[in-house]
Amino acid sequence: MIFLRRQVPLLITLITGIVFAAQYYVPHPASEQMLTSVTKWLQIIGGFALVLGVSSLFHVHAIKIRRKEAGWGYSFVLYVSMLGTIAVGLWSNGKEAVDGTMTAFGWIYNFMMVPLQGTMFAILAFFIASAAYRSFRARSREAAVLLIAAVIVMMGRVPLGEYLIPLSGDLSQWILNVLNASVRRAILIGVSLGTVALSIKIIFGMERSYLGGGKE
Amino acid sequence: MAFELIIGAWVATGLTFFIFSFLYKDNPLFKLAENLYVGVSVGYTIVKTYDTVIVQLIWKPIVENGEWALLIPVAIGALMLTRYVPKAAWLSRYAFAFIVGVGSGLAIPRTISSFILKQIEDTVRPLMTLVPGEGVTFTWSLLNPASSLNTIIILIGVSSVLFYFFFSVEHTGPGKVVARTGILFLMIAFGAAFGYTVMARMSLLIGRLTDLIEFTDRSYGWPSLWLLGLTILALVVMSRRSSRNKPEEQ
Numbered sequence: 001m002i003f004l005r006r007q008v009p010l011l012i013t014l015i016t017g018i019v020f021a022a023q024y025y026v027p028h029p030a031s032e033q034m035l036t037s038v039t040k041w042l043q044i045i046g047g048f049a050l051v052l053g054v055s056s057l058f059h060v061h062a063i064k065i066r067r068k069e070a071g072w073g074y075s076f077v078l079y080v081s082m083l084g085t086i087a088v089g090l091w092s093n094g095k096e097a098v099d100g101t102m103t104a105f106g107w108i109y110n111f112m113m114v115p116l117q118g119t120m121f122a123i124l125a126f127f128i129a130s131a132a133y134r135s136f137r138a139r140s141r142e143a144a145v146l147l148i149a150a151v152i153v154m155m156g157r158v159p160l161g162e163y164l165i166p167l168s169g170d171l172s173q174w175i176l177n178v179l180n181a182s183v184r185r186a187i188l189i190g191v192s193l194g195t196v197a198l199s200i201k202i203i204f205g206m207e208r209s210y211l212g213g214g215k216e
Numbered sequence: 217m218a219f220e221l222i223i224g225a226w227v228a229t230g231l232t233f234f235i236f237s238f239l240y241k242d243n244p245l246f247k248l249a250e251n252l253y254v255g256v257s258v259g260y261t262i263v264k265t266y267d268t269v270i271v272q273l274i275w276k277p278i279v280e281n282g283e284w285a286l287l288i289p290v291a292i293g294a295l296m297l298t299r300y301v302p303k304a305a306w307l308s309r310y311a312f313a314f315i316v317g318v319g320s321g322l323a324i325p326r327t328i329s330s331f332i333l334k335q336i337e338d339t340v341r342p343l344m345t346l347v348p349g350e351g352v353t354f355t356w357s358l359l360n361p362a363s364s365l366n367t368i369i370i371l372i373g374v375s376s377v378l379f380y381f382f383f384s385v386e387h388t389g390p391g392k393v394v395a396r397t398g399i400l401f402l403m404i405a406f407g408a409a410f411g412y413t414v415m416a417r418m419s420l421l422i423g424r425l426t427d428l429i430e431f432t433d434r435s436y437g438w439p440s441l442w443l444l445g446l447t448i449l450a451l452v453v454m455s456r457r458s459s460r461n462k463p464e465e466q
Contacts, residue, residue, distance in 0.1 A: 085259025
């Protein structure tokens with residue numbers, strides 16, 4: 001039984017890992033077709049993963065409502081809005097617009113989801129500004145550099161900033177395209193080396209945490 | 217104006233004010249909008265996933281084109297759901313093993329090619345350029361990211377930041393200078409990222425305010441003005457009620 005529970009999953013990882021790593025080096029139509037198919041397969045499997053996540057959310061809020069815990073009314077709102085959106089979405093065949101006419105699902109998207117999402121992220125502007133005011137004190141040389149770079153980029157992104165500091169536009173572009181790009185490149189190289197190392201460890205069974213805990 | 221647009225304007229304005237009310241303090245209006253946001257977003261994702269995965273990737277190809285091989289990923293995906301049956305939960309490992317195995321296999325050559333070799337290739341570029349008629353030239357323009365001067369700056373930036381994260385060598389002597397240069401580059405990048413994020417959020421804020429201004433129009437029935445007043449009134453009432461309840465509790 002331990003073979004089925006522990007060894008077979010490791011074997012599946014080993015075989016699929018080696019096959020799809022090798023696929024990159026085989027420029028044959030069959031190889032390309034295999035890649036196309038597996039990409040589609042991963043999308044399908046990902047859909048089932050969503051079921052796992054959503055059912056967990058359902059469960060947590062159902063318990064809150066059943067036990068009438070503090071704030072259970074908000075859980076009820078969440079439930080109703082979720083089920084309502086699903087019902088309307090299925091009724092509209094998942095389409096926001098048909099022949100240029102907005103569907104009920106499109107109405108939910110345009111007048112509920114977009115404003116909620118936009119405002120939720122927009123209020124972060126206030127919190128970021130307040131956090132910056134409290135923590136952006138040029139206490140060291142490094143902090144001063146960070147502060148100056150942030151101010152230049154902020155100034156360079158708006159017409160008023162460019163009007164007040166004429167050089168800020170060009171300077172902002174230079175910071176973003178050269179200095180920022182070089183750091184992003186270095187971080188990307190480091191992260192990529194880590195990704196390759198982790199992938200190799202996973203394929204050869206040295207990293208097994210994805211199989212979950214349990215005695216077997 | 218269409219009735220659904222007027223109702224939409226009222227709903228969008230109300231929800232926007234409810235979220236903005238958090239700037240005053242955490243309150244039931246914000247919590248209501250927050251939970252509504254989660255519910256609608258999850259519902260939207262479920263519908264979109266159903267349409268993309270179940271209808272477009274599974275049902276139509278199998279029924280219309282007879283692609284029965286698609287039942288294999290369906291079976292693998294279904295194995296994930298065995299998590300709900302404790303005795304059969306181990307079967308879900310097969311699905312995770314497949315996803316992780318394929319993901320790792322695909323990642324190795326593509327990461328090496330696109331994110332390591334390509335990035336190094338773009339970093340280590342010739343410092344001089346051969347211009348026909350002018351011969352070998354060194355370009356000083358800072359505004360051109362491909363200029364010779366910027367090539368040197370990028371090379372210094374990438375090397376010093378990589379060295380800063382390389383802990384196998386002690387950062388002393390000349391190594392300390394390189395590491396400190398790396399920190400300097402990192403600070404500039406963090407500052408730039410911060411500034412960029414702030415401006416992106418500002419752009420969203422301007423978008424919301426533009427909508428609110430648009431909804432002050434008479435054709436919508438002045439929802440921005442009415443709902444602003446009602447939201448403030450609700451906050452005042454709730455604040456008074458909670459301050460009245462506090463002394464009673466004490």
